[in-house]
Amino acid sequence: MAEYDFDLFTIGAGSGGVRASRVAAAHGARVAVAEEYRVGGTCVIRGCVPKKMLVYGSMFAEELGHADNYGWTIEGKSFDWAALRNFVNADVDRLEGLYGKTLASHEVEVFAERATITGPHGVKLASGREVSAKYILVATGGWPAMPDFPGAEHCISSNEVFHLEEQPKCLMVVGGGYIAMEFAGIFNALGSEVTVVNRTDRILRSYDEQIVERMLHIAMGRGIDFKMHSQIQSVEKLDDGCLSVDLGGANPVKVDQVLIATGRKPNSAGLGLENAGIELGEGGEIPVDEYNRTSCESIYAVGDVTDRVQLTPVAIREGHAFADTVFGENPRTIDYTAIPSAVFSQPPLAGVGLTEAQAREQYGNIKVYSSDFRPMKNIFSPHAERGLYKMIVEATSEKVLGVHMIGPESPEILQVAAVAVKAGLTKQAFDDTVALHPSMAEELVLLK
Template identity: 80%
Template sequence: MSGFDYDLFVIGAGSGGVRAARISASHGARVAIAEEHRVGGTCVIRGCVPKKMLVYGSMFAEELSHAENYGWTIEGKSFDWAKLRDFVNADVDRLEGLYGKTLASHEVELFAERATITGPNSVKLASGREITAAHILIAVGGWPAMPAFSGVEHCISSNEVFHLETQPKSLMVVGGGYIAMEFAGVFNALGSEVTVINRSDCVLRGYDEQVVERMLHIAMGRGIVFRMNSEVASVEKQDDGSLLVDLGGTEKVKVDQVLVATGRSAKTAGLGLECVGIELGKGGAIPVDEYSRTNCPSIYAVGDVTDRVQLTPVAIREGHAFADTVFGKNPRTVDYENIPSAVFCQPPLAGVGLTEQEAKETHGKVKTYVAEFRPMKNLYSPHAERGLYKMVVDEVTEKILGIHMIGPEAPEILQIAAVALKAGLTKQAFDETVALHPSMAEELVLLK
């Protein structure tokens, strides 16, 4: 690989890019990485990590309401949005520093500027410097997709929500995906009036319909208003700073803030891919083979910028597999079957494997086992909410095809249940497992 400035040049220092850079360097490669925003990418800087911290912060509202029934007297309780916001952002700063130290400790050179591709083995930095590399890895991730309605510039995306000066008294969330549901839950719990606008009658596509229906029932019981089959026609900023949202026809709604969460697109615009003959797919995504290689042999891509699964743990595995394949003399691919996922609404929901509908379409006859229960910790809650656990199995073999749940700590419980699904276990393995009582998780081994 002599003759090149580096063995590997990574564009994008998010979860996938950093893992690929670190592992490649550990294999002896000379590595550089460029990041035009902040080291850590979507997950650490403006995604899963700060969002989960907001979820934790907002959950205290519910926990404090339970506390009095358990003998606690809490006087003068109040909430300070700025304090939570600053605490979350301070921890993001801390994590960004750790990511930077990880790169430095592996002697990966970091360029804090934008890089674009100029050829199969060359990139150009925003400063004008041109660099050559034997291999180029694109790991720039995704970016919020903003719809083209009049006044969209007055709205915020999930990028800006972590930096709001004040908590909105009224918030309109546009979208029906996991980002929309999570932020709707956060601000509803913190006391904001939340309205969700969705252009269809379905939210959280890809999750089990019965679990999603339970989520909607609980969310509406907590005060979130859902406007299905609705779209924003325009947004007009008022003199007092509020926003007047036109939902079509004569109906207009006045809110303090509009959060657009209608999806994310691969951040490939202006990256220079056309100069190496890489044609983009849907949403600007980069098509790659099972080894993350594009149609240009020296250029690879991992993470949300590709046309595969957009999840942080997946990007990390893709980055690691790339490094082992190219520099570790150990060709590896990533298994995309039975990947668990969660939505941190309140309470959260999670799933792994096939939904009931998907199982019927692919396996024909299936059986479902469902447990509905009121979590013990919510016994004195003003919300009579019931959790729901669901197992989908093949009717003949009883091999587990999918597990889906909603309730407190559902993602924590599902993670270990996903191991059973990955191992190809049958429901009998759950039936033969002694219940851990009293717990919510025991419902999984008591399904009838």
């Protein structure tokens, strides 16, 4: 008989956990996964996938607003939030099914219940069953961080926003990160009155300041109200169902809904890690080494629960590297430099590599090339919004250190630029490339 019930027991069936389990099984391991909610994790179930679909739905509203300039006459147009919400959630169901089929096709046993760690090789399921595993992988992701103030129970997080019964006519979004900016843009485009509350005067801190300033200017032009240096003191639910929000001023703000989007924290509470001698970091993160191993030799962790880089593609790569290292006899680590990222605001912004401020701090002598232009598509729109592309290079070699942009389809364009940054190409390589005209992407090879 085998010494353990499984070679690998994964806690959490999100992007990282599913990839690790599938690859480990392909290497011949006997694998089980426990997931207390739904297979697919944050990204598929309550994050980037359904949110991007809401972005598409809201962008259609913008197109309808100036359809006449395209020659279209659309009579009796109206928006039904429930129809969009239900379509998005139905596709989430479809994707969850595909993830389940992927695990099943690799003969991974799935336990639809919570699991906790009882020791270096022990796991206890919520049903009471205890199993053993040679290795345990924690891939429980992150969870919305909710502030503590009177009336916080009346607010929602990004988990609940996908299931709202009605579209809020007046929405307050609390936070200055990408989740806050994306939902503010979605509901603003759909016609809601949106107010963003942020405790500082900076939003999207990890992105290039000039690009963020452009986004802020455009968002304000579209009607989003920003209240900087503000914090909620309390929230009171009124008899009519609306919320009265005290921001510390003379007059409270009345809204239909308050969305808290102040960040996410590692979802590590109550996992029993202490039973294996694993101590959490100050933010609740699980410390791991370059091979994703914790302080306990038989327990590993990947994804947002480690709080390294909170991005789905990173969790997937970490999960794959773990499986190859432990079960594939191919030790692999992850390179966390030049990871592209985007904010699906309206318009979206994206970046890879060093921002201008970071490059000046690290290199001192740099050059900045840019293109400030009005995308051809925006000519049809009443909004005179301009795109902005920036390239940061080391002054002497002109090696590209970072590329940052805002404008229609920026994330789609940035992905290819990220290859160039990762490869260490120079500005000359862009200059030597013939432009694809007419396109927005051609601005990358025409930067001055």
